[in-house]
Amino acid sequence: MSEPMGINTREQHEVSHRQVPHDLLVTAALVAGDGLRPRDWRLRPGVALGRPLAYALPAASGTPSTAGTTTLLLCFPFDLEDMPAGCGYRRIELVVIFDDEHLRALDLQPRPGWTGPDGARVTVFGLGRNRLRWIIQAPHADGTLSPDGLWTQVVLALPSPFTELSGRIQVRGVIEHPLLSGTRAEGEVQTRDDVPFLLSRADVWTGAPLAQQTPRPGAWALTGFESADLSDDQLPPGRRHLCLAVDIENYSTRRNVDMIRLQRALLRVMRAACERAAVDWYACGRQAQGDGYLLVMPPDTDDTRAVPRLLDGLAEALAAVNREQHGSVDSRSHVRTRMRAAFHHGIVHEADSGYAGSAVVELFRTLDSAPLRALLADDQSTDLVVAFSDQTYQDLVVQEYEGLSSVGFVRTEVRVKQFAGVAWIRSHGHVGPVPHDHAGIP
Template identity: 65%
Template sequence: MPDDLLATTDLLWSSGLRPKGGPALGGISLGRPWAYALRGTTNGIGAPADTQRTVLLCFPFDLEDLPGGCGYRQIELAVDFDDDDVHALDLHPGPGWEDAEGGRVAVFGLGRNQLRWVFRAPAAGETLRPDGRWTQAVLQLSSPFSAVSGRLTLRGKVEHPLLSGTRAESEVHMGDEVAFHVSRADAWIGVPLARQVPQPGAWALAGFDEPTTPDGPLPPGRRRLCLAVDIEKYSARHNADMIRLQRDLLRVMRAACSRAAVDWYNCGRQAQGDGYLLVLPPDTDETRVVPHLIDGLADALASVNREQHRHAPGPSSPRTRMRTALHHGIVHEADSGYAGSAVVELFRLLDSDPLRACLANDQSTDLVIAFSDRLYQDLAIHGYEGLSPAAFEQVQVKVTAKQFTGTAWIRSHFRNPPFDDSTPSAQ
């Protein structure tokens, strides 16, 4: 086998109608992953080998021609790393990527150790060209880079003719997963590629579009700080205003992370239209990050509203107003998002009547924040980074339909900056 070839394997029929013949359809060639130990990353330019924890891995593969009028409708490459603490910082192709022929790629796994690229044909009746493809991931390792290992699998959907003269689509898969191992001795030294600029909300894809196996192992549960936000009266806005609000929300969230020195690309993110879930890295220093996140949210939201007021001055100028909740606890990265009682409780607080009423009844502020009781006791009581217990009001949250009761601490002392109506609107 050539040095650059990891494995060749047959594609087997999985399900659906299929032509007569044996179980094998065609073949796939998997190249050996290429590795680059990255310089100029968060490890520092010229960081010594025993401290570098960022690596770029490339995964090439080749689709062979299919027989008898068959064509690839979809191909999915899955990469599962053996180390649970590996996290993907960047992926290419990225979310929303489209090739020159209109084929699209769906990408899953940012912030995780399980990655998926799904290559889809441009439109009904069209198929993917059988040729070489490749994917790449920038990884944050749990320890200095000595080796990276994992498993590759490939499955897809094939369009094929039937004896009746019609065409059908059936699922195909590799026979067995293929293990890979890349050591530092095999790696080149490289520099990070320029980060892609995604469409708003595209990086929020956190889970897979399909579960792995129904009886697969429980994904790792880690204690994470979680932040959720929701825009007030979003559904009452016009379509164009909804689009602006989603853009504003993304700007506010990213600005808050920047204020708190939190790596946006290392967080779990889940967009929900008028809301957003942010799951911070497991090693987050909550005593420092939480106060700065709060200040960053308040300042960024005020900036967004000042800008909106310049475009539409006057007392009726629309404002973006938000509810926010923070909580920490065990979180699992499940097949279609983030799971765990901590996430459930977070959204109970975010959607609670006391928090909604606080924002609705106080027009002097555009932001209200609820701490879970656990977070309040851990942080606010001790006054970390300027947090003050006096700024919070204790409320009881009860959601009878969900059989949930709990305590929350609400802070609403974020005053809107005065707007000068004499300010001319932006041209």
């Protein structure tokens, strides 16, 4: 395999263009952290980076743009080199850094929480920045990635007319291979050097739509940049969002197998609530937290309609989950799935390792407050208790929008760590007769 060329000069670009096919940017070996190939001579991990494809998007695409700019969709296709049977790629990270520090990503594809047709899990970082990162993870603990047909996309607004767009690509990953002892080993690999790319105005195609995604059920916690060289102090975009956070009762006391079951139930409940409320699951910001979940609704969400329907959807889905668990052959080992929920509305930023902002802090402090926990523990007639931040309560419940009533709400003081505030809490929905083998479960 040919190694990547140097960085960011026209001469080096032209040399690399002569050495590879026209549609291929470079074929690069993935080497161990010490700069050497993996010590097992059979392993030849590598990546074939396609030449970035650039498409001018029409204004009708709905992509944000301003006067005097050209909106581009850039696609970065790549394939991984095949490896011997029993070996494979556990994780691949593609990092794209644009040389123009003023460029900002308007949209990224795949989006956070997306899963590929083979179940590969994707997390994404870089909205509003010139440094982008996609992490593609194998779908199972013992699985590996399909090496072919991988891609990422970004939407940019460039000054119009523009002449050139340049940057560099980094690829890192984790490979897995068997040992003579019968065990398996993992090793980190990466491109030896950054791979530069250069696009001119003549390289741009016109009229290409955004790739259509077919997401499968799944959402995964955002994990932050481990890179030590992150120095971009540009504040990521902050927008006002309706936020919903939930947490499962007594998760940490369950058996491992029950924790897995509860996480699946949690995902099912959240998706069902969004469907009930006509909230686009894939347009939401999503952050899984093991026994909890954060949903950041799209900015154009109608809070007056979404909130009551989300609450009803949570209660209905919890009831369905618990009916199925009680009717299963292993029902005696199951306890009811019960949860706390909290709503708040405020400015949210997509930061390097999740969603950030005082609104998110207030939301989770309210969710974790002692009065809300006590309400769920004391009221065994329900599987769901809810808290509204004071402002959200005043905006929605006091106004008695359809499906919302102040009946049953109790004002409470929230004091968690350094946070102090006011919330309004109540039980929501009720279950039928509690099965005798589940009664009295705290």
